[in-house]
Amino acid sequence: MNITVTINGEEHSHDVEPRISLAQYLRETLDLTGTHIGCDTSGCGACTVTVDGAAAKACTLLAVQVDGCEVTTIEGMAQNGQMHPIQEAFKENHGLQCGFCTPGMVMTAVDILKNNPNPSEEEIRHGLEGNFCRCTGYHNIVKSIQHAAEKING
Amino acid sequence: MIPAKFDYIKVGSVSEAINMLEKHGDEAKILAGGHSLIPAMKLRLSRPEMLIDISGISGMDTISEDDDEIVVGANCTHSAIASSELVNSQLNILAQTAKCIGDIQVRNRGTIGGSLAHADPASDYPATILACDAKIEVEGKSGKRTIDATDFFLGIFTTALTEDELITAIRFPKVVNGSYHKFFQSASRFAVVGVAAVKEGDSVKVGVTGVSGTPYRATAVENAYDGTSSAASHAVDDVDVMSDHFAGEEYRSHLAKVMVKKALEA
Amino acid sequence: METFIGKPIKRREDARFLKGAGKYTDDIKLPKMTQAAFVRSPYAHAKINSIDTSEAEKADGVVAVYTAKDGCGEYGVPCGWQVDFKNGDTMREPKHPLLASNKIRHLGEAVAIVVAETLEQARDAVELVVVDYEDLPAVTCPKKAMEAGAPKVHDEWDDNAAFDWCIGNDRAEVEAALASAHHVTEMVYRNQRLAPNAIEPRSYIADYDVNGDKWTLYTSTQNPHLIRLLLCAFVLGIPEHKVRVVSYDVGGGFGSKVYHYTEEALLTWISKEIGRPVKWTSDRSEAFLTDAHGRDHHVKSKMGFDKDGKIVAHLTDEFCAMGAYLSTFAPAVPTYLHGTLFQGVYTTPLIHLNVTAPFTHTVCVDAYRGAGRPEATYLLERIISKAAKEMDMDPAEIRFKNFITPFNGTTEPGYQTQVALQYDSGNYEGVLKRGLEMLGYEDFRKEQEEARKNGKLLGVGISTYIEGCGIAPSAVVGSLGARAGLFEVGHVRVQPTGKVQVLTGSHSHGQGHETVFAQFVADKLGIPMDDIQIEHGDTDQVAFGMGTYGSRSLAVGGSAIVKSVEKVLEKGAKIAAHKLEAAEGDLEYAEGKWTVKGTDKSISFGDVSLTAYVPHDYPEGLEPGLDFSSFYDPTNFTYPFGTHIAVVEVCPDTGKVDLQRFVACDDVGNVMNPMIVDGQIHGGVVQGIGQALLEEVVYDEGGQMISGSYMDYAMPRADDVPSIETDRTVTPCPHNPLGVKGAGEAGAIGSTPAVVSAVVDALAHLGVADIQMPLTPQRVWKAMQN
Structure with a gap:
């Protein structure tokens, strides 16, 4: 089945099997391997991307479901070689260790901050409930998102 | 996979x-x-x-007011419901329920129609649908029909939908005094017990999910309701209570009473 | 000049991870690569009557289907540690086959592998393999596995024991001391089975190059060199010099990626068979069923006290599951990594631990974050807290009474324990004092008393742990049954321009080696961090290595690098002396240059480097080049310690535990990068909290796993835990050049008993003395009812 998807601002058209997930499509067809597959059943959040601006788990979306949509992956966050303030904040605050859950955390943070530019610690923790991190204990991820909010709000 | x-x-x-x-x-x-x-x-x-x-069907993802009712399209996502001003002001209990489902990413994609049709015994909406006396609008080859909430859930993953029917909308009465209370399963974050209560005058309507294979109206609680929370002790009267390694029958029954009590006190 | 040691330098590896440019094994695509999928047993114990692969072989895109009958059946993965029976009998070591041939011994054991052009085709064809199983009764509990009549995991032996073992003082002496003790506290419980759950699933690609007659194995491992050694010398018998093992970025390990897994060997074998690369990436269901699990000890323990609360004796018996086969380090975990920590931080004069390690119809158990030490700490810290309650003492007071007095290991000797080890340096009362201060312990007790009057259930739990890490002196572990050395290799390659490449046998999978190692090398050489590159994870680049586990990277791997840096400076000084026309003894090295003392005559590191490679004007008899490799074998383990304190509130209606505060004061020796140490502690603490409150692998009686997905296996999510309050004391390690001890496991070791003791403390007035982990709301509520 042919689909056309705008990914990180660039339009892509491919013929895909209906059973291919968006995560597989990104990783295998487009070589956008920053979207990671941790559980493949929407439990861990490592595959989070945004679809039309809203965070979604790419393992539990079929590629055919996003036909005509705008998808942003972790690779689309930096602009003109400059990391997004959320990415910067993760680096500044040691919000990552092994890096595997990180793309999903960053993309979820996009959604958290879009709907709530000044979240409390509790709101951030609640917002991250769909994303597992096994390395950081979440402490510095929460700090990173708080810091990113401050940066974005200037 | x-x-x-x-x-x-x-x-x-x-x-x-x-x-x-x-x-x-x-x-x-x-x-x-x-x-x-x-x-x-x-x-x-x-x-x-x-x-x-069915995500591309137009008009199925809207939330509208129809006299005393709020009509929620089956394709409305949990996050659309949770953030809808109309729902928050006229049917707050449904917004409370939607906010408890899954996580941000799941709420952005999962829909109320999909959830109801799937009829997971630990899903959240059924409690609220029941307590609100909502009506499920469905359409099939023999036309449209409306199914009362109490007739909709037939068992684990089983509903009154026939093979050729789909849910198009859910019609709720406006609710002034309602609340949803959930005890989360620690892994899946589904409901071990979810209780919705809608109070009207001296009476209450209580919907319970997670406790039994089929979500139910706790009529024993409703009948015994005296304005206090003492009726909560009837939460699992005549109910076949489920058991798993997170909550055996005894604990789940106890939790049902605790959550009903909370709902009655809210 | 800018120095780096001790500063919170931001990580250099972050940019690639944050941009989605990390290179994990599953991200790699090779030309002509095939995809593999496994046929796995739905039974825990079964006889295989027949396997029919004919339909699968005919399916679309299938390249090959293999069972144990197809040539790979002769191979098995080895165990790396031998623990013999107490009576001298040899450890029972069954063959751990790459594919099961006639018997299934655990749920998810591989029976056949399908190789196809695409993953979809491989998965579809798996369903076409028909296996006729005869289901047999299973035993999953290590205690039940030793009961008479228990189903046997391996038919060749009389019972399920893999080995038994003991350590410490004479049992009769310990029993006598307990019999005459003023007070004896007992505990019987299970340190439950856990699934490590690195978020990156295991992934392997094997690529046999027929023209070069060379294999490359890309693998998500914590120790590529060890995998190469085992694969070549102990499994497939292929020449080690023709095998390259590559482990680029690895998405968390926590022990579970230390071991040599059957899939690595099988793929390597298949790649030569088909003459094409083959990839397999575990899915999460397979990870639950096949990644080595952690813990699973059944414990019965007694600790005796005198009337002042001083410990007089400690006796423990344990049944510790091995699983169906012996995983790489499995026998070491409940023995040498466990019993040797039974001294804890206390002066206990008499200790005896007896361990029986049976096979069970479950996946293998091996080291998981802390490996044997969390189990030891849990026991000691819980039983002491329980004793304090029984003897009406404060849990802090009983600890202060029993602490080993502070010693620095240099002017004061190390502390000789009753269980073989000698601690390097420690100040245990120091961390407890600081921990109590951080918490505001006295005030909390008042608050707790007030809260109780209002029906609120508040509790505090204390844990003062020690762990042995930085493993380990090869001679010591060799005498204890290890079949490998535990040194590390550090190679410092100075280039002609004075830029430095450091190659380490340690492996980073989140620990930040690329940053931390560069920090101390920069300081030692007096050059900018930007001039230093850290490389790891490729056996063709790094001469050898023993990998990363047991919090050993900095203490052992870092020390090896320091040795090489010292060799560089030693040789550099000879070149500098020649160039400066001075005696070597008259030179001093600082800020990246050699200076003739008392003059302004100097030569920079860069100029010396260039001279080493352009040796036109050069010391006579000295070899050109500035390139050194060193093996560092430590003289002792390192012994980090600390105090963890948890504050909880328990919901009286539901039993749900709300973890309100977590205070950690750790002493990991000298600190290279406090930001990274804090991060390691945070992560470890939350894993330990996970064990206390949430995590448990549950097998039912028949050996089916009922916690095999994220719908059923609960792990800490962001809103399950609070921010962690951290602080440190610093007691340097006296026996390694950096004075470091290790921080990777500390969090997971100290935190678990603190949380459980806090919950028990909250419910103590209701008569609750102990609760089985994980402290699910249901368990806590039931404890309150009794």
């Missing part, structure tokens, strides 16, 4: 969806948000041969 092979069609109208359902019978499944269906397909626990994607 890869699902078994299937065909996919994105339909543009309810009638097209019904035609496809009719054509493919039990080999077809409706794809709404897909957040229950796709994981099951990946684990090859579910293997439909045809997926009918």
